[in-house]
Structure formats: C-alpha cells, structure tokens
Amino acid sequence: xxxxxxxxxxxxxxxxxxxxxxxxxxxxxxxxxxxxxxxxxxxxxxxxxxxxxxxxxxxxxxxxxxxxxxxxxxxxxxxxxxxxxxxxxxxxxxxxxxxxxxxxxxxxxxxxxxxxxxxxxxxxxxxxxxxxxxxxxxxxxxxxxxxxxxxxxxxxxxxxxxxxxxxxxxxxxxxxxxxxxxxxxxxxxxxxxxxxxxxxxxxxxxxxxxxxxxxxxxxxxxxxxxxxxxxxxxxxxxxx
Amino acid sequence: xxxxxxxxxxxxxxxxxxxxxxxxxxxxxxxxxxxxx
Numbered sequence: 001x002x003x004x005x006x007x008x009x010x011x012x013x014x015x016x017x018x019x020x021x022x023x024x025x026x027x028x029x030x031x032x033x034x035x036x037x038x039x040x041x042x043x044x045x046x047x048x049x050x051x052x053x054x055x056x057x058x059x060x061x062x063x064x065x066x067x068x069x070x071x072x073x074x075x076x077x078x079x080x081x082x083x084x085x086x087x088x089x090x091x092x093x094x095x096x097x098x099x100x101x102x103x104x105x106x107x108x109x110x111x112x113x114x115x116x117x118x119x120x121x122x123x124x125x126x127x128x129x130x131x132x133x134x135x136x137x138x139x140x141x142x143x144x145x146x147x148x149x150x151x152x153x154x155x156x157x158x159x160x161x162x163x164x165x166x167x168x169x170x171x172x173x174x175x176x177x178x179x180x181x182x183x184x185x186x187x188x189x190x191x192x193x194x195x196x197x198x199x200x201x202x203x204x205x206x207x208x209x210x211x212x213x214x215x216x217x218x219x220x221x222x223x224x225x226x227x228x229x230x231x232x233x234x235x236x237x238x239x240x
Numbered sequence: 241x242x243x244x245x246x247x248x249x250x251x252x253x254x255x256x257x258x259x260x261x262x263x264x265x266x267x268x269x270x271x272x273x274x275x276x277x
Binding site for chain 1: 241243244246247249250251253254255257258261262265266268269272273275
C-alpha cells in the first residue's frame with residue numbers, strides 16, 4: 001500500500017511511466033502477434049465449429065479487457081474518493097476510452113463469430129445484452145467525466161458512477177449461469193478449462209499481449225492528461 | 241459459408257482498432273508533451 005501511495009506522486013509516476021510505456025508496447029506487440037500467428041496456423045480446427053473457433057484467441061482478450069477496464073476504473077475511483085489522489089482520477093479517465101473500445105471489439109468479434117456458429121449476428125441473450133450495457137455505461141462515464149472536467153468539478157461524481165457501474169460485472173460474469181442463453185457457458189477458468197490444451201495455449205499469449213498493449217495505451221493517455229493539466233495550471237498562474 | 245472470411249474480419253477489426261488506438265494515443269501524448277516543453 002505504501003508503494004501505491006508513493007506512485008501517486010505525479011513526478012514519480014512519470015519517471016516510471018516513461019521507460020515502462022515502450023517496454024509494455026513492445027512486449028505486448030510481440031506476444032499478441034505470436035499468439036495470433038499460433039492461433040491461426042498452429043492449432044487444429046474445432047470438430048464442430050471448424051476454423052471459426054480461431055476467433056476465440058482475440059474475442060476472449062477483448063472481453064477480459066472490456067470487463068477488466070471497468071474494474072480498473074472502479075479501483076481508481078475508490079482510491080480517489082478515499083485518499084484523494086489526483087493520479088487516481090487521471091487513471092480512471094485514461095482507462096475509459098480503451099475500455100470502451102475493447103468492450104465494443106468484444107461485441108463485434110462475438111457477433112462475427114456468432115454468424116457462422118449460431119446462424120445469427122445478434123441475439124438478445126443475457127451475456128450479449130449485459131456486455132452491450134457495459135459498453136453504454138463506458139460511453140456515459142466518458143460523457144460524465146468530460147462534463148465534470150469542463151465545469152471545473154472535483155471528479156467525485158464520475159468516481160461514484162465508476163464504483164456504481166461495477167454492479168454490471170457479476171451480472172456479465174454469471175449471465176450464462178443465471179439465464180439459459182445462446183452464449184456458451186463458462187469454458188475457461190483460472191484453474192481448469194473444457195477446451196483441450198492443444199487448442200487453448202495461444203490464448204495465453206494473446207491475453208498477455210493485449211493486456212500489455214492496454215496498459216501501454218493507458219500510460220500514454222495518463223501522460224498526455226498530466227501534461228495537459230500542468231500546461232493549464234501554468235497558464236492559470238500566468239494569467240493571475 | 242467460408243469460415244476464414246469471418247476469422248479474417250474479426251482479426252482485421254481487432255488488430256486494426258488496437259493499432260489505431262495506440263497510434264492516436266501516442267500522437268496525442270507526443271503533441272501535448274512537445275507543446276509543454
């Protein structure tokens with residue numbers, strides 16, 4: 001916890017973020033490209049789904065990051081409300097756009113996967129609908145955070161909204177258990193999977209790769225936001 | 241139904257959007273950091 005508080009100092013954070021950004025992007029690119037190549041060429045087609053099962057290697061990371069992004073917003077918002085760290089507010093705002101993009105990509109790749117597998121692009125079932133709601137919750141968060149910043153707010157309202165939005169995460173997670181949906185049940189867990197390891201292994205590379213890329217994007221957005229805030233503070237001082 | 245068309249569309253969309261997001265974030269960061277200096 002002490003190291004987290006130490007990182008909340010913007011100058012210290014920037015000293016760490018500058019070398020970390022290219023390292024995360026490079027590692028993310030290598031792992032993602034290797035995982036995609038392996039998923040497209042080194043695994044057998046599914047006996048039932050055929051080659052369309054290869055969409056798994058990008059669909060699962062986008063779902064993980066769409067939901068993980070909101071968890072990041074909630075943690076940063078909680079940190080901002082409890083400890084008032086300005087960096088936590090910046091982090092929550094920086095996560096919102098990539099989180100929304102990955103939530104959208106999850107919906108889009110799922111839809112593309114659904115057409116050859118289910119025979120439909122879209123179905124209003126529990127998993128798809130709750131994920132679509134999360135995407136809209138992201139858009140509303142971005143609009144709220146922008147409006148709050150424009151009117152000179154202290155960021156408390158978007159932070160409360162960021163925490164309240166977490167109610168959607170267990171709904172998405174357990175939607176395939178609570179409702180009899182078209183979407184398949186849980187097939188990948190932390191300790192076990194119903195997918196054979198000969199087909200599953202490239203997923204760990206794309207999961208790690210996209211996560212590193214996501215972290216790199218968030219760091220770049222945080223650096224841009226901090227630089228903008230410092231520039232505006234300097235202009236205010238000059239005008240005073 | 242050629243399944244590879246769907247696979248290509250999903251990979252193209254995801255990788256394209258990720259590259260665009262990285263490029264846009266990098267350009268925005270460089271622009272504001274350069275301006276500040």
